[in-house]
Amino acid sequence: MSISASVVQFLDKQALNYLLTDPLSGPNWHDQRLMNHSAARATLLENDEEKLLAIYPADALLDLEAVNRLLGLDTRAMSPATLRGLFEKHKLSSVPALPGLAGMTTVIEQSLFDRSHLYLDAGSRDQLLELPADAFASMAKEAIVGDIAVPLINLEMPQDESDESIILKSVSQFTEQRIKDRLEETLELPPLPETAQRIIKLRVDPNADISDLANIVETDPSLAAQVVSWAASPYYSAPGKIKSIHDAIVRVLGFDMVLNLALGLALGKTLSLPKDGPFGVTPYWRQSVYMAAAMEGLVTAIPRESRPGFGMAYLSGLLFNFGYLVMAEVFPPHFTKICRSQEANPHADYTLSERHLLGMTRDQIASWLMQVWNMPEEVVFALRQQHNPLCQGEHAAYAKLLFVARRLLAQRGLGCGPKRDIPAQVYEDLQLDPAKAEATINNILESSAELENIASQMAPAA
Structure with a gap:
């Protein structure tokens, strides 16, 4: 998707000297491209009274609590349904990182102002916006600036402790x-369920057979019903009707799969x-x-x-x-x-x-x-x-x-x-x-x- 006409109109109104990167071809994902350029990205926030725009580096985590402390508000990210409506209306594929867009209160991560030039999310999956620092500062003169983001590299560092x-x-x-x-x-936390304990013991028993597994699963009626329904699903295209756990093991899923399916389902219900x-x-x-x-x-x-x-x-x-x-x-x-x-x-x-x-x-x-x-x-x-x-x-x-x-x-x-x-x-x-x-x-x-x-x-x- 090329840059939206509404974004071009906003930029022209600002009388800014800007460039657009060459259109992207291939499967390089938008979020990944923003991170590769350490571009500015944006998140739309809202509360009961207003919508706000948070702008921060794409290789950082937006600290929502820090934003709320800075603004004295209780905000959260805009719902996907509302976002979809805005994207369709303005022909966008993402939120443009443009301070003051649509007259919204804007809060910006302060480290963005330390750069000589910036790449910005232009609201297009194919192109980024490139601006000199003074042009970005001019757009952001009404914005609230603060420490609202944490570099991802700080969170990705290996932890020394066990x-x-x-x-x-x-x-x-x-x-x-x-x-x-x-x-x-x-x-x-609850202990390991009895059914799961018995399945784990069965796993290491070299003499275990289909009857042993079927007996364990059948002691838990809801688990047995789930295994049978799994085997009976059109996904496995089993011939005829699945009538029992034994049937599910022998004709469709196999011993190993039923063993692990039953174990996973038993843990999931814990x-x-x-x-x-x-x-x-x-x-x-x-x-x-x-x-x-x-x-x-x-x-x-x-x-x-x-x-x-x-x-x-x-x-x-x-x-x-x-x-x-x-x-x-x-x-x-x-x-x-x-x-x-x-x-x-x-x-x-x-x-x-x-x-x-x-x-x-x-x-x-x-x-x-x-x-x-x-x-x-x-x-x-x-x-x-x-x-x-x-x-x-x-x-x-x-x-x-x-x-x-x-x-x-x-x-x-x-x-x-x-x-x-x-x-x-x-x-x-x-x-x-x-x-x-x-x-x-x-x-x-x-x-x-x-x-x-x-x-x-x-x-x-x-």
């Missing part, structure tokens, strides 16, 4: 609970879904279903001799966002702040809002809890390192597959996180052909109706 000590520090800082000798006692959440984010079970399907497909796209274990990959996909449930359970008031921060920072991974506000991430707490529950090491590692494409080690393939699946789905508007490219090295490490990976995800999305139906059966009734 995950457990980091979580303990967050608990002591953000809750009134007494820190006990063991973190699992402090957090007072914690309740939070009532709050960032608007516009794919619901928990819908994300899980799509991620599990994506992991299933991506594993089969890897040459047979290089494939990681199918079952562990599938389970990692089903549980990839389990930390979302844990964080909502452990830090309810702060979870709400995290949700508002994510809404205001759609260009940044959710982990950065969590580290900024809590000093820890959902991936750390989920990985730690999986260890406490004696879950397989492959899953523990995959959940912890899913945002780290450079991770190494015996189980690195599972984490890198999650990284690829998350980004491919995000590029198509599913899951959570910004739209970004996938480094070629990640594909090479996995011996995964990028074209085959893309085709795999496209095939999955062609079955979206079936997957949506499966996801709806996972979610509890309202």
Whole structure:
């Protein structure tokens, strides 16, 4: 999309000397391009009385609490529905980072004024605006200036402490609970469900068979119904009617898949879904279903001799966002702040809002809890390192597959996180052909109706 006529009119009215970058070709994502140029980006905020514009570097996290302190207001990011209406009306694909746009009160990150020239989001996915510093300052003369952003690089730096000590520090800082000798006692999380305990024991039993697994699943009627409905879904095109767990294992899903599906579903029912959440984010079970399907497909796209274990990959996909449930359970008031921060920072991974506000991430707490529950090491590692494409080690393939699946789905508007490219090295490490990976995800999305139906059966009734 070329620059909007309304933006050109605004710039001409300002009588500014500006340039536009060459139109972009190829799949380079808008958020990624802004970050590559350290361009100024903008977020529209609102409260009950007015709309406001926040401008800050694209390689920084907007600190919504700092904005509200500076303005003396209680604002949040504008809803997606309102944004869509504005974009359609003014032919925009993003929020232009233009101070005073539409007469709105504007608050600007002060570090932007330290530059000799700036790139700005022009409201177009194809072009950026380039301005000398004095031109930007002229536009911003009525704006409110303050320290409202945190460089992403500060939040991405490796943490020296162990995950457990980091979580303990967050608990002591953000809750009134007494820190006990063991973190699992402090957090007072529910124990590993009995069904999950029995499945984990079955996993390491060399003599386990289909009847053993069927007996475990059948003791939990709701779990059994979900497994049968999963197997009966048109997604798997099973011949005939699925009448039992035994039928689902033998004729459709297989022992390994039912084992991991049942384990993932049992864990997912341990914690309740939070009532709050960032608007516009794919619901928990819908994300899980799509991620599990994506992991299933991506594993089969890897040459047979290089494939990681199918079952562990599938389970990692089903549980990839389990930390979302844990964080909502452990830090309810702060979870709400995290949700508002994510809404205001759609260009940044959710982990950065969590580290900024809590000093820890959902991936750390989920990985730690999986260890406490004696879950397989492959899953523990995959959940912890899913945002780290450079991770190494015996189980690195599972984490890198999650990284690829998350980004491919995000590029198509599913899951959570910004739209970004996938480094070629990640594909090479996995011996995964990028074209085959893309085709795999496209095939999955062609079955979206079936997957949506499966996801709806996972979610509890309202």
